[in-house]
Amino acid sequence: MVQVHSPTPLYHRIYAVLRERIVKGYYPDDRAIPSEAELSESFSVSRITIRKAMEMLTAERLVTRTRGRGTFVTKRTKEDEFNKAVVSNVNSLFSYLNDVGKSTRLKVISLDHGEAPPRVCAEMGIAPTTELVRAVRVRLLERRPYSLSTAYILPEFGGMLKRQDLAKTNMIDLVQQAGATVEQVEQTMTATLADDYAAKHLEIPVGAPLMLVKRLFFNAELKPFYAAEIFYCADRYEYRVSLKREDGKDFSLGRT
The missing domain is CATH 1.10.10.10 (Winged helix-like DNA-binding domain superfamily/Winged helix DNA-binding domain)
Known part of the structure; x- marks a missing residue:
């Protein structure tokens, strides 16, 4: 060793x-x-x-x-189906989230109102004292924790959320039912390690590798109204992107 x-x-x-x-x-x-x-x-x-x-x-x-x-x-079945997803636009993202929702079960950890972490406020372009709706849920796949998500939503779109709805419906569906229009989504992915909170809810050791996916949803005026932070167990999640050459968009290296 x-x-x-x-x-x-x-x-x-x-x-x-x-x-x-x-x-x-x-x-x-x-x-x-x-x-x-x-x-x-x-x-x-x-x-x-x-x-x-x-x-x-x-x-x-x-x-x-x-x-x-x-x-x-241990063999994986449904997980491998999710790992094959290729997400390239808002519609394909919603389709992917819908497929995941059909094959998983949700457990609500908390639903409250309060201030978001400074990093989230900065991303949403709001004051640090802004009160947001916060919802924490664990998604279960084949009876095992698959992801741990925290949603930060402006009150006009999240103020009417109820725990019973969070336990059976995708968040993106709930905010659209509340009147939100999703015009654009920004997504980032980062490798990280499980702290004691994530380890507890994902049933993994502290320090286990995780994939952190952050999504920022913009309305028709291109203003952020909903931020999501989702932790996925690194051995159960894979994200794939297909890159294609556009016609007439050939790139030539400069000569020196």
Whole structure:
């Protein structure tokens, strides 16, 4: 093992390596991953250390351990369908969100009114003291947490939200039902790590890798009215974009 003097426990470092291998498809679904004895020899650690790492992977449902057969990477079905989505405009984004909504279940964590973090206020172009509607939800896929989202909405579009509606309807549908017109959406994606709050609701270890997707929705006057921050488990979410050459838009490198 590298970084012998790292403050991170050895079993957690091995867990991180194995987790990365699973996420990247290093281990085929139809074959058992190496045994505890084989991994122990490979990493030059005790079987107890390997067992602790495997327990963490099992707790995340990344692997399934079967007595007499071995340990296999947990198969993913609906998740892979979501990962194939290519989003290129507002309509395709709404179509994607609709597909996700049909195959998942929502759990409402909180719904309240209050000030948003300074970063959100800056993005929305509002004063830091502006009161917004805040809604936090966990989306479940096949009974497991798939994402943790926080919505910040101007009161004129979110003031009438109810917990029972949040538990069964996509937020974008709710704000449009409230009279909002979505003219434009800006989206950014950032790699990050789970803090204690995200870890609790996504049922993952603190420090686990996450994908943070931020969306800013603009109305017909191109003014932001709704900001969303969604944390996805990095091993369950993939975003794809298809890039095509436009006719008559060839680019030539300059000569020096």
